[in-house]
Amino acid sequence: xxxxxxNSGPLSVPEGAxxxxxxxxxxxxxxxxxxxxxxxxxxxxxxxxxYSNGDKEDGRFTAQLNxxxxxxxxxxxxxxxxxxxxxxxxxxxAGKSTxxxxxxxxxxx
Amino acid sequence: xxGVTQTPRYLIKTRGQQVTLSCSPISxxxxxxxYQQTPGQGLQFLFEYFSETQRNKGNFPGRFSGRQFSNSRSxxxxxxxxxxxxxxxxxxxxxxxxxxxxxxFGSGTxxxxx
Numbered sequence: 225x226x227x228x229x230x231n232s233g234p235l236s237v238p239e240g241a242x243x244x245x246x247x248x249x250x251x252x253x254x255x256x257x258x259x260x261x262x263x264x265x266x267x268x269x270x271x272x273x274x275y276s277n278g279d280k281e282d283g284r285f286t287a288q289l290n291x292x293x294x295x296x297x298x299x300x301x302x303x304x305x306x307x308x309x310x311x312x313x314x315x316x317x318a319g320k321s322t323x324x325x326x327x328x329x330x331x332x333x
Numbered sequence: 334x335x336g337v338t339q340t341p342r343y344l345i346k347t348r349g350q351q352v353t354l355s356c357s358p359i360s361x362x363x364x365x366x367x368y369q370q371t372p373g374q375g376l377q378f379l380f381e382y383f384s385e386t387q388r389n390k391g392n393f394p395g396r397f398s399g400r401q402f403s404n405s406r407s408x409x410x411x412x413x414x415x416x417x418x419x420x421x422x423x424x425x426x427x428x429x430x431x432x433x434x435x436x437x438f439g440s441g442t443x444x445x446x447x
Contacts, residue, residue: 258435
C-alpha cells in the first residue's frame, strides 16, 4: 500500500462545476497536509495547506481534513479551464513530505 | 523576491558518468530538499538539508549524495549514472523544517542518461 494515495484520474469536469480531489494516507501520526498544483511541463506550486480537522477555504479552493479517516480532499468551486493541471497531495511527518502520484484534472469550456 | 533557482535546466550524460546539480533557495530559506520526479514513480524524496546538515534521507542508493553550503545553496551529486536515473530533479526550499512549512519548488533539472 502506498503511503499517500490519490484518485487515479483523470478527472474531467465542465467549466463552472465543482471539482473534487481526494487523498488518503496511511501514517496516522502525519501532521501537515498540502495540495500542490503542477501544470504540464512546470514544477509543483503550493496552493493549500491544512493542519487541523475541518475545512479551510482560500478563494475558490477548500481543503478538508479528517484525521480519524486519514483523508484529505480539495474542492475547486467554479472550475476554470486554467485549473486544468495535475494536483498533488502531500503528507508531512517530522518535516518530510511524501507525495501522492497526483490526479490530473481537465476543465472543459 | 527571487524564487528557487536550479542549474542547469537540462543535462545529457552518458551511463557511468557523474553529474552535479545546483540549487539556490529563496533568500532566507535555510531548508533545501531534493526530489526526483519520473512518470512511473512520481515525486520521490531524496534528502533534506538544513544549516549544512542532512536532516532526512530517502530510499536512494549511495550514488546519490548532496551537500549544503553556509549560504544555504545546495548541490546534489549522482555518481556512476544509470539509464534509470533519467528524471526531472526538483529542488525545493522552505523557511523552516517544521512540518507546517510547505515547499517552493525550482524549475527543475531535466537529466537524460544515454
